Amino acid sequence: MSGAEGPTPVVVLVGPQLAENIGAAARAMLNCGLDRLRLVRPRHGWPDPDAVPAAAGAGAVLDRAEVFADTAAAIADATRVYATTARLRDMIKPTVTPREAAREMRRLAAAGERVALLFGPERTGLDNDDVVRASRIVHVPLNPRFSSLNLAQAVLVLAYEWRLAGEAEVPRRRDPKSWERGATGDELANFFDHLEEELEAGGFFEVPAKKPAMQRAIRNVFSRAELTEQEVRTLHGVVTALVGRPRRRREDS
Amino acid sequence: MSGAEGPTPVVVLVGPQLAENIGAAARAMLNCGLDRLRLVRPRHGWPDPDAVPAAAGAGAVLDRAEVFADTAAAIADATRVYATTARLRDMIKPTVTPREAAREMRRLAAAGERVALLFGPERTGLDNDDVVRASRIVHVPLNPRFSSLNLAQAVLVLAYEWRLAGEAEVPRRRDPKSWERGATGDELANFFDHLEEELEAGGFFEVPAKKPAMQRAIRNVFSRAELTEQEVRTLHGVVTALVGRPRRRREDS
Numbered sequence: 001m002s003g004a005e006g007p008t009p010v011v012v013l014v015g016p017q018l019a020e021n022i023g024a025a026a027r028a029m030l031n032c033g034l035d036r037l038r039l040v041r042p043r044h045g046w047p048d049p050d051a052v053p054a055a056a057g058a059g060a061v062l063d064r065a066e067v068f069a070d071t072a073a074a075i076a077d078a079t080r081v082y083a084t085t086a087r088l089r090d091m092i093k094p095t096v097t098p099r100e101a102a103r104e105m106r107r108l109a110a111a112g113e114r115v116a117l118l119f120g121p122e123r124t125g126l127d128n129d130d131v132v133r134a135s136r137i138v139h140v141p142l143n144p145r146f147s148s149l150n151l152a153q154a155v156l157v158l159a160y161e162w163r164l165a166g167e168a169e170v171p172r173r174r175d176p177k178s179w180e181r182g183a184t185g186d187e188l189a190n191f192f193d194h195l196e197e198e199l200e201a202g203g204f205f206e207v208p209a210k211k212p213a214m215q216r217a218i219r220n221v222f223s224r225a226e227l228t229e230q231e232v233r234t235l236h237g238v239v240t241a242l243v244g245r246p247r248r249r250r251e252d253s
Numbered sequence: 254m255s256g257a258e259g260p261t262p263v264v265v266l267v268g269p270q271l272a273e274n275i276g277a278a279a280r281a282m283l284n285c286g287l288d289r290l291r292l293v294r295p296r297h298g299w300p301d302p303d304a305v306p307a308a309a310g311a312g313a314v315l316d317r318a319e320v321f322a323d324t325a326a327a328i329a330d331a332t333r334v335y336a337t338t339a340r341l342r343d344m345i346k347p348t349v350t351p352r353e354a355a356r357e358m359r360r361l362a363a364a365g366e367r368v369a370l371l372f373g374p375e376r377t378g379l380d381n382d383d384v385v386r387a388s389r390i391v392h393v394p395l396n397p398r399f400s401s402l403n404l405a406q407a408v409l410v411l412a413y414e415w416r417l418a419g420e421a422e423v424p425r426r427r428d429p430k431s432w433e434r435g436a437t438g439d440e441l442a443n444f445f446d447h448l449e450e451e452l453e454a455g456g457f458f459e460v461p462a463k464k465p466a467m468q469r470a471i472r473n474v475f476s477r478a479e480l481t482e483q484e485v486r487t488l489h490g491v492v493t494a495l496v497g498r499p500r501r502r503r504e505d506s
Contacts, residue, residue, distance in 0.1 A: 143285060198494075198495055221478050
């Protein structure tokens with residue numbers, strides 16, 4: 001892809017179990033002009049020679065694959081994250097089809113945003129903590145009685161739609177000003193850390209068993225808002241102002 | 254598929270070499286609501302237990318697969334034949350994309366035509382004698398430098414387009430439960446009042462001239478998130494926890 005069209009989406013496979021699926025995913029990606037692959041804790045380690053035959057000539061994609069210890073690290077530089085899932089989650093978040101996602105991703109890439117596409121492990125799919133990091137859920141509208149796609153097939157559907165969406169699209173690239181670019185995964189994670197640390201101190205998570213669900217609910221609100229880098233800084237300021245007020249008073253007294 | 258929509262297309266795999274590709278093709282078909290599979294001279298005979306794992310639950314498609322000695326027999330009852338190929342042939346025949354083919358096939362099926370989709374062997378693709386039997390060539394518009402799709406991936410692309418061509422609208426929202434309903438303007442305004450009052454007290458708006466712009470920036474984050482009523486209540490709790498922490502401490506001391 002030329003620079004004029006912006007960066008191509010990164011494909012992130014979270015916890016892939018079978019090396020041949022990684023290879024087949026790499027092949028499907030390259031079929032559609034995508035070549036940036038990231039792996040989060042591949043079950044059998046990496047590099048894995050068993051991935052090579054299924055890649056069938058897309059070995060360069062495997063060679064350049066990057067490995068990460070967790071999803072947060074894999075999307076740390078992404079400014080927009082899409083989570084693919086077969087199940088419709090009990091989570092309030094915009095859900096789009098692969099075709100809608102592809103059109104959006106083309107526009108985002110043309111505007112210089114860094115897009116990541118998340119795929120979960122073969123058996124279980126993405127867990128809720130990973131889905132919640134995304135601003136959108138991508139749901140492939142399949143046979144409701146048999147909707148579980150093979151991992152590489154899911155990658156293909158997204159990559160194929162990405163490719164086709166580019167045939168019509170007129171690229172109109174504009175460098176986003178730094179303050180209006182989307183916040184990266186890392187910046188968002190830092191904000192969650194800040195907020196949750198203060199909430200913890202404030203006794204918000206008083207029932208430990210409920211903490212994960214409450215965390216997810218709150219993170220979901222902010223990830224859905226597709227925050228800019230500037231907005232994340234503003235929100236840090238909001239949290240600091242809220243907790244700082246009585247501290248100042250205490251100093252006064 | 255209901256009878257009103259006509260017969261679904263038959264997928265014909267000519268000379269498939271790998272049983273796992275047959276299984277994966279069956280899975281992709283059923284994912285998209287297709288279940289009529291025909292095999293022409295599968296290399297390792299039929300039935301083949303090696304096809305079962307890749308079918309991953311679509312075993313019924315394999316069980317009902319029919320085997321033929323040649324392509325002519327496999328498409329004997331078909332009234333329209335589409336030949337898929339990665340190479341653009343030196344053959345005068347209308348060439349369509351999978352998306353165009355899918356729309357045509359839907360119209361044909363609705364009119365009672367019996368449609369067959371031909372796929373060639375993994376290594377070589379369909380030979381010209383088979384392509385010539387078709388009324389249309391289907392060409393998947395992929396990366397011209399790496400256009401060879403895995404067999405099951407090619408089946409998926411056609412089956413996926415077939416499925417989407419039949420879906421005017423994808424149901425993607427459940428009926429919201431009461432706590433999932435969108436927050437009203439009133440509820441949102443109450444939250445803004447709460448938040449901004451506490452921010453004011455925390456010295457967040459210390460430059461009065463900047464206050465309106467800062468308010469707008471913060472409100473914009475939350476209004477863009479399309480909050481539910483439950484989420485607004487959670488956010489009230491977040492603000493209260495953040496400002497309440499030192500209050501509790503003060504009471505303790």
